[in-house]
Amino acid sequence: MHRPLRVGIIGGGIGGLALAASLRQQGSEVRIFERAPAFGEVGAGIQMTPNAVKVMRALGLFDELRSVSFLPQNIIGRNWRSGRVMWRTPLAEDCPRLYGAPFFHVHRADLHRILASQVRDGEATLASPCTGIRQAGRTAMASFADGSEYEADVIVGADGIHSTVRRELFGDEPPRYTGNMCWRAVVPFETQPLDFVSPDSSFWLGPNGHVVTYYVSGGRAVNIVAVLEHKEWVAESWTTPSTREELMAGYAGWHPNLQKLFSNVTETYKWGLFDRDPMPAWTRGRVTLLGDAAHPMLPFLSQGAAMAIEDGFVLARSLAEEATPEVGLARYEARRRPRTSRVQLEARERGKTYHLSSRLAQIKRDVKYFVRSVINPQTTGLGANWVYEYDATAKSLDPQPA
Numbered sequence: 001m002h003r004p005l006r007v008g009i010i011g012g013g014i015g016g017l018a019l020a021a022s023l024r025q026q027g028s029e030v031r032i033f034e035r036a037p038a039f040g041e042v043g044a045g046i047q048m049t050p051n052a053v054k055v056m057r058a059l060g061l062f063d064e065l066r067s068v069s070f071l072p073q074n075i076i077g078r079n080w081r082s083g084r085v086m087w088r089t090p091l092a093e094d095c096p097r098l099y100g101a102p103f104f105h106v107h108r109a110d111l112h113r114i115l116a117s118q119v120r121d122g123e124a125t126l127a128s129p130c131t132g133i134r135q136a137g138r139t140a141m142a143s144f145a146d147g148s149e150y151e152a153d154v155i156v157g158a159d160g161i162h163s164t165v166r167r168e169l170f171g172d173e174p175p176r177y178t179g180n181m182c183w184r185a186v187v188p189f190e191t192q193p194l195d196f197v198s199p200d201s202s203f204w205l206g207p208n209g210h211v212v213t214y215y216v217s218g219g220r221a222v223n224i225v226a227v228l229e230h231k232e233w234v235a236e237s238w239t240t241p242s243t244r245e246e247l248m249a250g251y252a253g254w255h256p257n258l259q260k261l262f263s264n265v266t267e268t269y270k271w272g273l274f275d276r277d278p279m280p281a282w283t284r285g286r287v288t289l290l291g292d293a294a295h296p297m298l299p300f301l302s303q304g305a306a307m308a309i310e311d312g313f314v315l316a317r318s319l320a321e322e323a324t325p326e327v328g329l330a331r332y333e334a335r336r337r338p339r340t341s342r343v344q345l346e347a348r349e350r351g352k353t354y355h356l357s358s359r360l361a362q363i364k365r366d367v368k369y370f371v372r373s374v375i376n377p378q379t380t381g382l383g384a385n386w387v388y389e390y391d392a393t394a395k396s397l398d399p400q401p402a
C-alpha cells in the first residue's frame with residue numbers, strides 16, 4: 001500500500017489554507033508553516049465570486065461561508081461625480097442560475113477563520129519563517145529561521161507576493177509597482193439599511209482612480225477600497241497607516257454619498273498596489289508556487305484570493321490524479337497558468353479602462369458599457385462572466401484558453 005503524499009505548505013494565508021483543506025480531502029498528509037505568530041488577516045473585505053464559492057462548497061464550507069456573508073444585488077458602475085448608473089450586472093438571482101453558485105461579500109477575517117477551522121492539531125507551525133528551499137532526489141526540503149528543516153514529497157510556496165520560495169526557485173526579482181495606491185477600510189454601522197450605500201458592489205469610476213464599496217459581515221459593515229493613481233510608492237512597507245482626512249482629501253469633489261461614507265471611517269491604511277508579469281513556469285522539481293506567490297495581480301477584477309483558492313483545489317486534485325508528484329505538478333501548471341495569466345493581464349487592463357481621464361475616452365467607454373448592457377448585462381462593466389463560469393471542481397478540467 002502507498003503511504004499518503006506528504007506536502008509542506010509555506011504560508012498560511014487564504015491560498016495556503018485552501019490548499020491544506022483540499023489536500024486533506026484527497027488523503028494527503030499536510031504541514032503548514034506560517035511566518036506570523038498567529039493566523040490572521042487584514043481588516044478588509046473580500047468579494048467571493050461564484051468560481052471561488054464553488055470550491056468552498058466542494059470543501060464542505062458553503063453553509064458557514066453563507067452565514068457570514070452579504071448577498072449583493074448587482075455590480076453597479078457609477079459616475080464618480082454624479083452617481084449616474086453606467087452599468088448594472090445582476091448578481092443575486094443570476095449567479096446561481098448562470099454560474100452554479102452565488103456571489104458573496106465577506107470579511108477577510110471570517111473567510112480566513114473558516115478555512116483555518118479545517119487545520120488539525122499538529123498540522124500548523126506558527127512563527128516559522130521559511131528561509132530556504134533545497135531538493136535532493138525525490139524529496140524537497142524547507143529550512144526555517146530557527147535552523148530547523150522539514151522534508152516532504154512536495155513543497156508549495158503559498159507565501160504571498162514577496163515569496164521566499166519563489167525567490168529560491170527563480171531568483172530575486174522584486175514585484176512591479178503598478179502606479180496605483182489604495183486606501184482600505186471597513187466601517188461598522190449600528191443601524192441599517194444606510195440610505196447612502198446601496199446593497200450592491202458599487203464601482204465608482206473617476207479620472208485617475210476608482211472606489212469600490214460593498215457590505216460585509218452580513219450587512220453590519222461597509223468595506224471601502226479607494227484606488228488612486230500615484231506615481232511612486234516611496235514607503236518602505238507596502239502598507240502604511242493613513243487618516244480619514246487624507247482619504248477624504250484624495251476624493252474631494254466625488255459624490256456626496258462617498259464623502260458621507262468616508263466621514264465615518266475611523267481607521268484606514270494606504271497600500272501600494274504591486275503585481276508581476278505572468279511567469280513562464282511555477283515549478284522546479286518537487287517545489288511549486290500558488291496564489292500571490294505565483295501570480296500577484298491588481299485587485300480590479302476581485303480575483304487574487306479567488307485564484308489562490310482555485311489553485312489550491314486544482315493542485316490537490318492534480319497530485320491525487322497522477323501517478324507521480326512531478327506529473328501532478330506539471331498537470332497543475334498546465335491547468336492553472338493560462339487562466340491566472342489571463343486574469344493578471346485583464347486586471348491590469350481594467351485599471352486603464354476604469355481610470356480614463358479624457359472626457360471623449362470616457363464617453364466612448366460609457367457607450368460601450370451601455371451597448372453591452374443591452375446585449376448581455378453579464379458582459380458589461382467588469383466583463384468577468386468568463387471568470388465566474390469556471391468550475392475547479394468540475395469532472396473534466398481542461399486547460400483554459402489564454
Ligand SMILES: Cc1cc2nc3c(=O)[nH]c(=O)nc-3n(C[C@H](O)[C@H](O)[C@H](O)COP(=O)(O)OP(=O)(O)OC[C@H]3O[C@@H](n4cnc5c(N)ncnc54)[C@H](O)[C@@H]3O)c2cc1C
Nearest residue numbers: 011013014015035047130159160291292299302304305306
Ligand atoms: C485592495 C485589495 C483588494 C482585494 N480584493 C480582493 C477581492 O475582493 N477578491 C479576491 O479574490 N482577492 C482580492 N484581493 C487579492 C487577495 O487579497 C490576495 O490575492 C490573496 O490574499 C492572496 O492570498 P495568498 O494566500 O496567495 O497570499 P497572502 O494572503 O499574502 O498570504 C501569504 C501568507 O504567507 C505568509 N508568509 C510570507 N512569507 C513567509 C515565509 N517566508 N515563511 C512562512 N510564511 C510566510 C504570510 O504571513 C501570509 O500569511 C485584494 C487585494 C487587495 C490589495
